[in-house]
Structures are given as structure tokens and as C-alpha cells.
Amino acid sequence: MVAGCIWECSDLVEPGTIPHxxxxxxxxxxxxxxxxxxPDIQVIQAGFALASDEIAHKYVPPPNSWTLLPTLVRPKSTGRIRLTGRHATDPVAxxxxxxxxxxxxxALVKAVELVNEIGSSVSLKRYSRRQVAPGIVRRPDLQNFVRESVVSVWHQTCTAKMGADQDSVVNSKLQVHGIEGLTVADASVLRRVTTGNTMAPCVIIGERAALSLKRRHGIDRSTTID
Known part of the structure; x- marks a missing residue:
């Protein structure tokens, strides 16, 4: 989850360079x-205005803007995915x-406060004409800003977690409990989201899945698969 804080570029920044x-x-x-x-917060700098639909409509960031993105990397909120039918093509809810x-x-309110301090610091102030969003607001208003601005960072995880308890979906070899021949190898098997981007953990999960499948099917490293 991320709540973008946006600044308009100053005259020191050549128009058109930041958005590209x-x-x-x-x-x-x-x-x-x-x-x-x-850490529970990741701050990402982006050379363009990144805002939710609500924030974009409310603050109307100019084209030549840049963003500091306070990102909640260990959220406590959990969502749900439910099947809507018995067929593989049925959508999920x-x-x-x-x-x-x-x-x-x-946590996100505190993160926005930290990011506002960084973005408005002497070191970065020369690169901004003004802060577009959220600006100087009271803490209660920051809560509203966070709720209006929050968007996903698309690193959803933990929907098919690994383990042996009744809530687990796969075992230590990434095999789905109770379904023969089905293996899951992506971020869904994590029991909790990693602190930071999920690409590297997914690579490791994929490597472990490949090793497990080779052992399960007796595939030697020298074997070539067409």
C-alpha cells in the first residue's frame, strides 16, 4: 500500500524531463x-505524479511533477479471495x-509526515516549486489523505501459504495439500510478505520448485527437455 506525496518541479528542472x-x-x-x-516503510522516488483517482481529481498535479511514495511493506490488514464457481474459468471474488x-x-500517516519532511528539506527544496499533495495539513486530515490516496503496489502475497496447519495450502515442497500433481510456485506461498519487493523471493521460490520437481520426477541436471 502506497500513498503518494507530490511536488511540482521548480524552474531548475528542465520542463518535460521528469515525466520521461x-x-x-x-x-x-x-x-x-x-x-x-x-523497517515497515519503503520510500520510493518517482519522476512523475503518481496519484489515486481521488487525489488526482482533488489536487490536479501538473504534468511536470515528481513523487515520493511512502509504502507500507508489512501491512497488518488482510484481504480475501473467494471462488465464485466450480469451473477454472469462473472469476474469483x-x-x-x-x-x-x-x-x-x-503507520502510513507517520510515513507521510516523514516523506513531507524529506521532500521539503533544504537539499530537495531547490527542485520543487511547491508541494502539490498533501501540503501542510493537520494530523487528522492526514488520515483522510492516506485513505483517499492509498493504492496498491501490486505485490499481493500469502493467499496460498506454506505450512502444515489447517489454513495452509502447500507443503514444504510447494505441493497443494490434498491435490496430487499440483504445485504452486509464486509469492502466494509466503506466510508473510517480505520487507521490500517480492521479485527476489519469487526467484528463490521458483528455483526451489524446479529442484523439487526434478527430484520428484527423477530428472538429472544433464537431461535435456524439449
Missing amino acids: NPTPQANAFLRSTAALET IDANVLSDPADVA
Whole structure:
């Protein structure tokens, strides 16, 4: 979950250059409170205005903008996925249940405060003409901003978690409990989302799945599969 904070570029930034740089140029991992042992916030810099539909309509970011994205990497809110029919082509019903846990709102509010401080610092102030969103607002208003601005970072996980308890879907070899011949190898098998992007964990899961399948079917490393 991410709540974008947006600045309009200053005259020092050549018009048109920032929006054409869509990849993040900087990342930081922070703790929303010193009591945490590991970071729960990832801050991503983006060279364009990234906003929810509500924020885009309310604040109307100019084309030449840049964004700092405070991202909640360990959300406590959990969603649900339900089958709508018995056929493989039947769609699934998804309830993301975003920000249902008050702790997630509190963490993102703190994260927005931290990002506002960073983006408005002396080091970065020369690159912005003004802050577009959220600007200087009171903490209660920041809660509204977070709820209006939050969007997904598309790293959904843990819907088919690994384990041996009744809520688990796959075993340690990534085989689905009770279904012979079915293996799952993606971020859904994680028991909790990793602190940070999920690409590297998915690579590891894929490698382990390949090793397990080779052993299960007696495939030697030297064997060539057409």
C-alpha cells in the first residue's frame, strides 16, 4: 500500500524531463516508530505524479511533477479471495480489505509526515516549486489523505501459504495439500510478505520448485527437455 506525496518541479528542472524518467531513482527503508526491529516503510522516488483517482481529481498535479511514495511493506490488514464457481474459468471474488487495521493507517500517516519532511528539506527544496499533495495539513486530515490516496503496489502475497496447519495450502515442497500433481510456485506461498519487493523471493521460490520437481520426477541436471 502506497500513498503518494507530490511536488511540482521548480524552474531548475528542465520542463518535460521528469515525466520521461518513470523508473525510481532512489529507495529508502525506514521505521515508522523506533520500537520496531525492522523497517515497515519503503520510500520510493518517482519522476512523475503518481496519484489515486481521488487525489488526482482533488489536487490536479501538473504534468511536470515528481513523487515520493511512502509504502507500507508489512501491512497488518488482510484481504480475501473467494471462488465464485466450480469451473477454472469462473472469476474469483477479491476483497483487498485495504487499511482495515488501524495500525496500517497510523503507520502510513507517520510515513507521510516523514516523506513531507524529506521532500521539503533544504537539499530537495531547490527542485520543487511547491508541494502539490498533501501540503501542510493537520494530523487528522492526514488520515483522510492516506485513505483517499492509498493504492496498491501490486505485490499481493500469502493467499496460498506454506505450512502444515489447517489454513495452509502447500507443503514444504510447494505441493497443494490434498491435490496430487499440483504445485504452486509464486509469492502466494509466503506466510508473510517480505520487507521490500517480492521479485527476489519469487526467484528463490521458483528455483526451489524446479529442484523439487526434478527430484520428484527423477530428472538429472544433464537431461535435456524439449
